[in-house]
Each structure stands twice: as structure tokens, then as C-alpha cells.
Amino acid sequence: MSGPQCCANPPTLNPNGGAGHVEKLGGLNAYVTGSPDSKLAVLLISDIHGYEAPNLRKLADKVAAAGFYVGVPDFFHGDPYVADGGKPLQEWIKDHGVDKGFEEAKPVIQALKSKGITAIGAAGFCWGAKVVVQLAKREFIQAAVLLHPSFVTVDDIKGVEVPLSILGAEIDRLSPPVLVKEFEEALNAKSGVDSFVKIFPKVAHGWTVRYNVEDETAVKAAEEAHQNLLEWFAKLLLKGVCCTLLMLLLLFLDPIFPEIFSLKDAEFWKIDECATKS
Numbered sequence: 001m002s003g004p005q006c007c008a009n010p011p012t013l014n015p016n017g018g019a020g021h022v023e024k025l026g027g028l029n030a031y032v033t034g035s036p037d038s039k040l041a042v043l044l045i046s047d048i049h050g051y052e053a054p055n056l057r058k059l060a061d062k063v064a065a066a067g068f069y070v071g072v073p074d075f076f077h078g079d080p081y082v083a084d085g086g087k088p089l090q091e092w093i094k095d096h097g098v099d100k101g102f103e104e105a106k107p108v109i110q111a112l113k114s115k116g117i118t119a120i121g122a123a124g125f126c127w128g129a130k131v132v133v134q135l136a137k138r139e140f141i142q143a144a145v146l147l148h149p150s151f152v153t154v155d156d157i158k159g160v161e162v163p164l165s166i167l168g169a170e171i172d173r174l175s176p177p178v179l180v181k182e183f184e185e186a187l188n189a190k191s192g193v194d195s196f197v198k199i200f201p202k203v204a205h206g207w208t209v210r211y212n213v214e215d216e217t218a219v220k221a222a223e224e225a226h227q228n229l230l231e232w233f234a235k236l237l238l239k240g241v242c243c244t245l246l247m248l249l250l251l252f253l254d255p256i257f258p259e260i261f262s263l264k265d266a267e268f269w270k271i272d273e274c275a276t277k278s
Contacts (some may be wrong), residue, residue: 007074007083009210011053018057020064023239026108031057031072031193034064041069041117043108043141045101045128047209048092050080055209056125059226066230066238073108075101075131098130098151105131109140119143121233125209126150126174136160136232143230143236152172163194165232171204181250196232200225 015022020033031051042063046056051072061071066140081092105122112120121143124132129149136144137159145165146152152175157164164187168180177199187195200207208225211218 007048007081007089008204008206009212010083011049011055011210013050013080014054014057016051017052017054019061020057020070025071025073026104026106028104028108028112029074029078030108031055031060031074032070033060034069035067036069036115038067039116039118040067040068040233041071041112041115041120042233042237043105043112043120043122043132044070044072045075045081045105045122045124045131046072047126047128047206047208048075048076048081048089048096050074052080053209055211055213055222059204059209059229061162062226062231063233066234068233069112071108071112071116073105075104075128096127098127098134101128101131102134105135106140110134119237121145121237123147123229123233124149124216126206130140130156131158133160133164136162136164143233147208147225147229148172148175152183154179154182154186157183158190160187160190163232163236165196165228166198167228168197168199169203169205169207170199170201174205194236196228198228211220 018031018033020031022029022031025032044056044060046053051074056072060072064070076096081089109120119142122132122141123145124134125147127150129146130151132144132146133152133156135141139161141162143163147167148169166180166183168175168177170177180197180199184197187193187197203221208222211222213219
């Protein structure tokens with residue numbers, strides 16, 4: 001992840017931004033927003049600029065407004081990448097590896113489950129996309145979105161076990177369109193895994209969270225990606241909850257009306273495929 005694209009248009013960080021608040025989540029400081037009574041959660045895993053980025057928190061609030069409980073953890077422990085006066089990028093990356101981020105994400109997910117969350121989606125931006133794809137390989141989550149990913153390989157995509165959406169940029173040296181197309185081919189070759197891949201024209205790496213709020217075209221492109229993200233999570237996370245409720249209903253009704261609500265007739269009820277995908 002070298003070069004200027006990952007550092008272009010750096011945000012002015014604001015620790016007090018957003019409609020939510022900061023609290024501990026799985027041992028990490030995290031910006032949280034949305035109803036704590038929601039049974040559906042979304043994790044947003046930032047790029048190298050961290051969880052205080054205003055546009056990222058604005059997106060978190062937007063996702064929360066759609067009914068999700070949202071967490072944006074600080075995987076950098078108060079040390080996001082700073083271009084001016086900070087460490088060289090490659091040195092900073094060595095100190096903030098994605099493998100460490102993956103390990104630290106596990107207790108965050110457990111903390112969400114302890115709150116009564118029944119379905120979790122995760123979206124990763126640039127650096128965060130690698131963490132999310134690792135989570136998606138082992139079904140820690142129920143749905144995933146990668147936005148202008150870095151470090152992600154075709155082998156990563158081949159290992160994914162949960163529904164995955166990839167939103168790429170036409171102008172992206174870190175995940176160029178040709179690589180995103182390879183991701184798409186790998187997903188298409190996987191049976192039983194829902195996927196959605198889209199390459200946005202005339203936008204550059206980082207466009208979803210590092211756009212200029214005064215640039216109408218940039219805002220429109222970012223908002224389109226945000227809407228795709230929301231639709232993906234609404235479709236997949238709600239589907240998982242509905243499947244769980246259906247299974248519970250059948251478990252309740254089966255001993256009462258065995259001749260009608262037979263759990264053996266999974267093909268008739270169309271729940272077998274539903275349960276394995278959710």
C-alpha cells in the first residue's frame with residue numbers, strides 16, 4: 001500500500017464529531033451510534049486515517065439511521081497515520097499490521113454479541129478491507145463489504161465464506177479494475193456465496209470516505225457507494241434474522257402439527273439454503 005493514493009485528501013480528524021459517542025468495545029475505543037436495542041450491527045473498519053475521520057463518522061450515523069447499531073473501532077490505538085511529521089508510511093504499516101487488526105476484531109465481535117446482537121456485517125475501507133476479508137473467511141460475520149481495498153488478494157476472495165460486496169474505483173493503483181474483475185471472477189466461481197461487485201467510474205481510491213464535501217460530483221459518487229453498502233447489509237442481515245425466526249417457528253410448531261410443519265421437509269419450506277447462507 002505504497003504511493004500517494006492511500007494518503008490523498010487526508011481528513012481533518014475530529015474526536016468529537018458525529019451524533020454518537022466513544023466507548024470501549026471489545027477492549028478498543030470505538031465510535032458507536034444507533035439504537036443499542038437493535039439486533040443488527042455493522043462494523044466500519046477505517047482506512048489508515050482512523051476512526052476520527054468526519055466522513056467516516058457521518059457514514060456511521062447514516063447506517064445507524066437505517067436501523068443498525070454501528071461500531072467504528074480504533075484499531076490504531078490513538079495513532080492513525082499522519083503524513084506531515086509522522087512516521088514514513090511503510091514504517092507505520094509495520095506497526096499497525098492487518099493481522100493484528102484481525103485479532104483485535106474478534107473481541108469486538110464478541111462484545112457486540114454480548115449486547116444481544118444476532119447478525120453482524122462489516123465494511124472495510126482500504127486498510128480495513130483486509131481485516132474484513134479475514135473475518136469473512138471464518139464466518140465471524142454474516143455479510144461483508146470491501147471499499148477500495150488494499151492488501152486483498154484473489155486467494156483472500158477465494159477463501160470467503162459469507163456474502164461479499166466489493167466496491168472499487170476506476171482510478172485505483174492499489175486495487176485496479178483489472179484486479180477487481182479477478183475478484184469478481186473468483187466470487188462467481190464460488191457456489192453458495194452471494195456477491196456484488198461494482199467499479200465506480202471517474203473516482204479514485206478512497207472516494208467513499210475522503211471526498212471533498214464541497215465537490216458535488218464527489219459527494220454524489222460517495223453517496224451512491226454508501227447506498228450500495230446500506231442495501232447490501234439490509235438485504236443480507238435482515239435475511240439472516242428472518243431465517244432464524246422461521247427456524248424457531250418451525251421448531252415450535254413441529255411437535256404440535258407434525259403432519260403439516262415437518263422439519264424434514266426443508267426443501268418445501270426453502271429453509272435449508274437460507275440457513276446455510278445466513
